[in-house]
C-alpha cells in the first residue's frame with residue numbers, strides 16, 4: 001500500500017512545475033527519479049499549449065540516448081523542453097537543431113574556427129578582456145559577479161572570437177538571456193523587444209558583416225566561415241547567421257553560468273576557496289567540478305523518431321525526451337557523494353553533453369576562458385565575501401544564479 005502510494009507520488013511529479021525550480025534544479029527529485037523511475041513522464045501541466053515529456057536522469061542512459069541520433073532527433077521538435085520558447089524554424093536553422101547529414105556538414109565547417117591553435121591564439125585576448133573589466137571595478141567595495149564581471153567579459157570574449165563589434169554585445173546577451181529563459185519571466189519583460197525581433201536584428205547585422213568580410217577578409221571567425229569550403233560547397237549567408245546566433249547564445253550563457261555558480265560555491269565554502277587561492281594550479285580541475293555540479297544548461301531535448309522500449313515503458317514516436325544533465329552529473333553510480341563539491345575530484349562529467357553528434361563545439365574555448373576568469377578573479381580578490389543570499393534563475397534550462405553580490409574585504 002505504502003509502496004503503491006509512493007509509486008503514485010512519483011508519477012504525480014511534474015518537472016515542468018516551476019515551483020520545483022525556485023532554488024535551481026530540484027536535486028532531491030532527480031535523486032528519486034534516478035533510483036525509482038529512470039524513465040519518467042512529466043505533464044508540463046502549468047504550461048500553455050505544451051505537451052509533456054519523458055525524463056532521462058541516469059548518466060548511462062543520457063550517454064546512450066545522446067549517441068542514438070537516429071532514434072532521438074534534435075531536428076524534429078527542437079532542443080528545448082518547451083515547444084514555444086524559440087520558434088522551431090529558427091532552432092532548425094542552427095546546427096544544434098539539425099540531424100545528420102545537414103548537421104555534420106555545417107558543424108564541420110564551423111569546427112574549422114575552433115581548432116586548438118585558433119583557441120590558443122585567443123588566450124592573450126581573453127586575459128586582456130578579463131583584466132580590462134576587472135580594472136573597471138577598482139575602488140568599489142561591492143559588486144555583482146554576474147552583472148559586473150561575468151556578463152560583460154563572456155559577451156566580449158565570444159564577440160571578439162566571432163568578430164562582432166563591442167556595441168552589439170549587450171543586444172546579443174539580451175537575445176541569449178531571453179531565448180534561454182524557459183520559465184523565468186524576469187528575463188523576458190513584456191513590452192520590450194521579443195526574442196523574434198532580436199533574432200531578426202541580429203541576423204541582419206551578421207549578413208551585413210559577412211558581406212563586408214567577403215570583400216575585405218580579416219582573421220576573425222566570420223571571415224573564416226565566408227571563405228570556408230568543403231568539396232566545393234560554401235555556407236550560405238543564412239547558415240552563417242544562424243550559426244552565429246547559436247554561438248552567441250551558447251558562448252554567453254554557458255560560461256557566465258559556470259563562473260557565477262562556481263564562484264558562489266567557493267564563497268560558501270571558504271576552505272576550498274582558500275585551497276584554490278593558495279594553489280592556482282588546481283583551477284583547471286576545479287573548473288571540471290564546477291561544470292559537473294552546476295552544468296550551465298540543465299537539459300537538452302530530443303524527439304523520438306520511432307516507438308522505443310526503455311525501463312519497461314514505451315516512448316512513442318513524436319514524444320519529447322529530455323536529457324537532464326543536471327541529474328546525470330550527480331548520478332551516484334558514477335560519482336561518490338555527488339552533491340558534495342570536491343575541487344580535486346577531476347570528474348568525467350556530461351556538462352558539455354555525453355558525446356555523440358551534438359557534443360559541445362566550445363569545450364576548449366569554455367575551459368580556457370573559465371580558467372582565466374577564475375584565476376584572475378581570485379588573484380585580485382582573494383578575500384571576497386557574499387553580500388547577500390543569491391537567488392537562482394527559475395528556469396528548466398538556464399542553470400545559474402540571478403546575481404552574486406559580493407563585498408571586498410581588504
Ligand code: HEM
Pocket residue numbers: 074079095096097107158246247250251252254255258291295296297300301325350351352353354357358359360361362363365366
Ligand atoms: C560552460 C560552458 C559550456 C557548456 C556547459 C556547454 C554545454 C553544451 C551542451 C550540453 C551541448 C550539447 C547540446 C545537445 O546535447 O543537444 C552543447 C552544444 C554546443 N555548444 Fe556548448 N557549452 C558551453 C560553452 C560553449 C561555448 C563557449 C560555445 C561556443 C563558443 C559553445 C558552442 C556550442 C555549440 C555550437 C553546440 C552545438 C553542437 C552541435 O549541435 O553539434 N558551447 N554545449
